[in-house]
Amino acid sequence: MQNEQQFVSLLYERLDALREQAETAVEASIGQVNTGRQARVERDISVAEHSGRVSALNAVESGLCFGRIDLSEGTTHHIGRIGMRRDDPERTPLLIDWRAPVARPFYLATGHSPMGLRRRRHLATDGRRVTALHDEIMDLTDTTRTGYEDPDGDAVLLSALNSARTGRMSDIVQTIQAEQDRIIRAPHRGVLVVEGGPGTGKTAVALHRAAYLLYAYREQLARRAVLIVGPNPAFLGYIGEVLPSLGETGVLLSTVGELFPGVRATGTDTPEAAEVKGRADMARILAEELRGRQSLPRPVLEIAHAEYGTLVLDRDTVYEARQRARDTGLPHNQARPTFAFRIIDALTGQLADRIGADPLGGANLLDPADIAQLGKEIAVSREVQAAIDSLWPTLTPQQLVSDFLADPGALLGSRDAAAVRRCGPRTGADARIDWTPADVPLLDEAAELLGEDDSAARAAAALERQERIAYAQGVLELSYGSRTQEFEDRDDDESEVLAAHDIIDAERFAERHEETDTRSAAERAAADRTWAFGHIVVDEAQELSAMAWRLLMRRCPSRSMTLVGDPAQTGDAAGCDSWQQILEPYVQQRWELSKLGVNYRTPAEIMEVAAEVRRMADPLFEPPRSVRATGEGPLVRSAKPGDLARTAAGLAVEHPGEGRLAVIAPAALLPGLAAELPDASWGIAPDLTRPVVLLNARQAKGLEFDTVIVVDPEAIMDGSPRGTNDLYVALTRATQRLGIVRDAEVPSRLKTATL
Numbered sequence: 001m002q003n004e005q006q007f008v009s010l011l012y013e014r015l016d017a018l019r020e021q022a023e024t025a026v027e028a029s030i031g032q033v034n035t036g037r038q039a040r041v042e043r044d045i046s047v048a049e050h051s052g053r054v055s056a057l058n059a060v061e062s063g064l065c066f067g068r069i070d071l072s073e074g075t076t077h078h079i080g081r082i083g084m085r086r087d088d089p090e091r092t093p094l095l096i097d098w099r100a101p102v103a104r105p106f107y108l109a110t111g112h113s114p115m116g117l118r119r120r121r122h123l124a125t126d127g128r129r130v131t132a133l134h135d136e137i138m139d140l141t142d143t144t145r146t147g148y149e150d151p152d153g154d155a156v157l158l159s160a161l162n163s164a165r166t167g168r169m170s171d172i173v174q175t176i177q178a179e180q181d182r183i184i185r186a187p188h189r190g191v192l193v194v195e196g197g198p199g200t201g202k203t204a205v206a207l208h209r210a211a212y213l214l215y216a217y218r219e220q221l222a223r224r225a226v227l228i229v230g231p232n233p234a235f236l237g238y239i240g241e242v243l244p245s246l247g248e249t250g251v252l253l254s255t256v257g258e259l260f261p262g263v264r265a266t267g268t269d270t271p272e273a274a275e276v277k278g279r280a281d282m283a284r285i286l287a288e289e290l291r292g293r294q295s296l297p298r299p300v301l302e303i304a305h306a307e308y309g310t311l312v313l314d315r316d317t318v319y320e321a322r323q324r325a326r327d328t329g330l331p332h333n334q335a336r337p338t339f340a341f342r343i344i345d346a347l348t349g350q351l352a353d354r355i356g357a358d359p360l361g362g363a364n365l366l367d368p369a370d371i372a373q374l375g376k377e378i379a380v381s382r383e384v385q386a387a388i389d390s391l392w393p394t395l396t397p398q399q400l401v402s403d404f405l406a407d408p409g410a411l412l413g414s415r416d417a418a419a420v421r422r423c424g425p426r427t428g429a430d431a432r433i434d435w436t437p438a439d440v441p442l443l444d445e446a447a448e449l450l451g452e453d454d455s456a457a458r459a460a461a462a463l464e465r466q467e468r469i470a471y472a473q474g475v476l477e478l479s480y481g482s483r484t485q486e487f488e489d490r491d492d493d494e495s496e497v498l499a500a501h502d503i504i505d506a507e508r509f510a511e512r513h514e515e516t517d518t519r520s521a522a523e524r525a526a527a528d529r530t531w532a533f534g535h536i537v538v539d540e541a542q543e544l545s546a547m548a549w550r551l552l553m554r555r556c557p558s559r560s561m562t563l564v565g566d567p568a569q570t571g572d573a574a575g576c577d578s579w580q581q582i583l584e585p586y587v588q589q590r591w592e593l594s595k596l597g598v599n600y601r602t603p604a605e606i607m608e609v610a611a612e613v614r615r616m617a618d619p620l621f622e623p624p625r626s627v628r629a630t631g632e633g634p635l636v637r638s639a640k641p642g643d644l645a646r647t648a649a650g651l652a653v654e655h656p657g658e659g660r661l662a663v664i665a666p667a668a669l670l671p672g673l674a675a676e677l678p679d680a681s682w683g684i685a686p687d688l689t690r691p692v693v694l695l696n697a698r699q700a701k702g703l704e705f706d707t708v709i710v711v712d713p714e715a716i717m718d719g720s721p722r723g724t725n726d727l728y729v730a731l732t733r734a735t736q737r738l739g740i741v742r743d744a745e746v747p748s749r750l751k752t753a754t755l
């Protein structure tokens with residue numbers, strides 16, 4: 001133990017030294033007094049990089065080193081959250097990053113297949129102090145003993161599983177199991193689906209996989225960023241500390257509802273509305289809505305031109321212009337200039353015919369220059385622009401979607417239209433719209449259909465770039481001029497002095513002087529709807545609608561994705577039942593499935609009750625095998641309907657236990673429960689770190705607590721079309737104890753949980 005303590009102390013000394021270096025570098029960068037724009041940008045980048053390093057080093061402070069492997073050939077490696085080297089000329093490795101190939105036997109070796117190991121050691125630490133060692137002998141012929149042998153090899157895992165919860169997920173880097181390790185380190189190309197029952201570590205595995213990929217493919221992924229998608233902000237808060245504790249901070253955590261920059265989806269939909277909005281067919285319907293906005297006059301459109309009197313646009317002319325614009329295949333807003341050009345052309349012709357007509361019946365009296373001048377006047381005329389706008393309006397995604405939701409009757413059946421119809425303001429500059437998460441994929445779809453008419457912006461950018469190149473050309477010419485003077489007495493070809501003009505052309509020189517964006521890739525990605533992520537991890541993937549998948553697939557053209565979920569827990573009516581159905585449109589059959597089969601969270605006794613619920617929907621259902629049993633079955637109380645909240649609150653107070661407690665109840669009971677348990681946290685984004693939290697079953701998805709009290713299971717089951725799944729989720733959230741408060745007046749459908 002003493003030796004390990006010495007070594008661990010040495011590791012922390014090194015960590016302190018590295019941190020000090022990084023802090024000094026931050027200060028040095030901040031202290032640089034620069035006047036040039038480029039120099040300032042470089043300084044900001046340097047500050048951001050070094051500060052990132054300081055936070056990464058701070059984040060790995062706890063449990064820096066947690067393992068050691070002794071190889072049969074005599075070498076020993078310590079395994080930790082990050083890799084560190086000694087400060088010697090050879091830069092000798094001191095601590096091996098858990099993600100390095102050398103560390104792999106720590107997770108995979110067994111007595112059966114020792115992978116060259118003699119011994120595996122787990123180190124338990126408290127702060128910087130080593131508190132316990134657990135050794136496993138891998139080479140059964142080795143008779144040396146350390147006195148720290150752990151006979152069953154599971155002590156570290158079980159102590160992690162039994163520890164009190166904090167309301168924040170912790171990493172599992174010390175105890176990753178072999179089946180999980182294979183998924184974490186699977187190659188990053190293509191779509192990998194990880195399926196497993198509750199508590200099988202899907203979320204933990206997905207997060208560790210993100211950390212692994214960032215380590216193994218750092219170059220590619222740091223530039224393109226990794227996106228982790230979770231079901232709601234509270235869940236993202238719950239998992240938010242895992243990656244930093246693994247030294248990874250440059251990852252974007254988001255719900256689908258947050259992926260349309262500029263829109264905050266604060267509204268809520270009814271389950272019916274969310275289901276309709278999530279259907280794949282909505283893509284076609286929005287395209288249809290948009291085509292409806294590219295209208296034809298009935299039968300003619302008269303334009304009252306201030307100077308030239310009435311101009312007339314007939315249906316055929318507009319039809320032809322519309323066809324031309326549609327034939328470009330460009331998104332609506334980008335095709336608009338084509339449409340406008342045709343209309344202006346037609347009106348110019350009409351006007352030229354009128355004012356240039358020879359009263360004697362001869363050829364038109366206007367020459368081409370006159371006609372061009374007329375065309376310009378027509379193009380800038382407010383009346384003409386208004387007419388073009390009425391026929392082919394420039395639209396924002398927000399306008400298109402809110403107009404559709406205000407009046408969906410033409411494109412949806414009456415029941416679906418009633419579900420999604422939004423009363424209240426239509427679009428307009430000051431219309432405040434309460435967007436919902438299910439609207440966001442619609443907005444994204446609309447943005448694709450509309451495109452941005454960026455022709456003006458592009459022209460300005462091209463002009464600016466041209467100017468920069470011209471400037472750079474000037475600089476290079478100056479440099480060339482000075483060269484001839486400096487080296488005129490020498491044979492230039494043999495000169496070894498390189499001047500700017502030898503190594504760079506004007507265009508590249510100009511690029512180097514473009515303003516560099518100092519934001520991290522994750523920050524830039526968050527602000528950019530068209531960002532292509534290097535890898536996307538989707539948790540609770542079974543909940544996403546077909547429209548949400550369209551959005552996510554657009555964000556990941558490389559299709560490098562890890563999707564984790566459990567179809568048996570699908571709660572959302574818009575959610576999908578089958579991975580093939582989700583993935584077929586994007587990758588056909590080219591995706592891989594990995595399954596996790598051991599439940600690390602829920603004790604066997606609780607899992608038995610939960611499995612019974614699942615079997616109501618699927619009689620052949622087999623739950624994941626629980627790794628632990630507590631000897632304690634669920635505690636069941638019956639109460640009159642009016643007393644459910646009070647009874648549940650009584651049970652909660654009776655069973656404060658250690659760690660965290662959640663009461664999971666139908667939404668209608670939550671206010672009553674909150675009145676009984678005033679210290680509990682509840683609402684849209686409850687604070688999960690509080691000792692008692694009140695949730696509905698949907699909110700509980702993905703979370704876990706030491707003690708869970710499920711109130712009125714029958715009502716949860718009957719509360720939605722996928723209510724059985726919701727109850728299954730609720731029952732599988734406990735790591736230690738489960739209480740059930742049931743309605744005494746309703747016959748129980750749960751045999752194992754009947755008094």
Ligand SMILES: Nc1ncnc2c1ncn2[C@@H]1O[C@H](COP(=O)(O)OP(=O)(O)OP(=O)(O)O)[C@@H](O)[C@H]1O
Nearest residue numbers: 172175176177198199200201202203204600601702
């Ligand atoms: N190898 C492991 N070592 C220690 N703890 C683990 C391990 N694997 C999983 N766990 C723990 O088990 C619990 C459940 O893990 P996780 O939340 O990732 O499961 P899940 O499959 O996502 O569950 P659900 O589908 O119910 O949301 C977590 O507390 C997690 O830390």
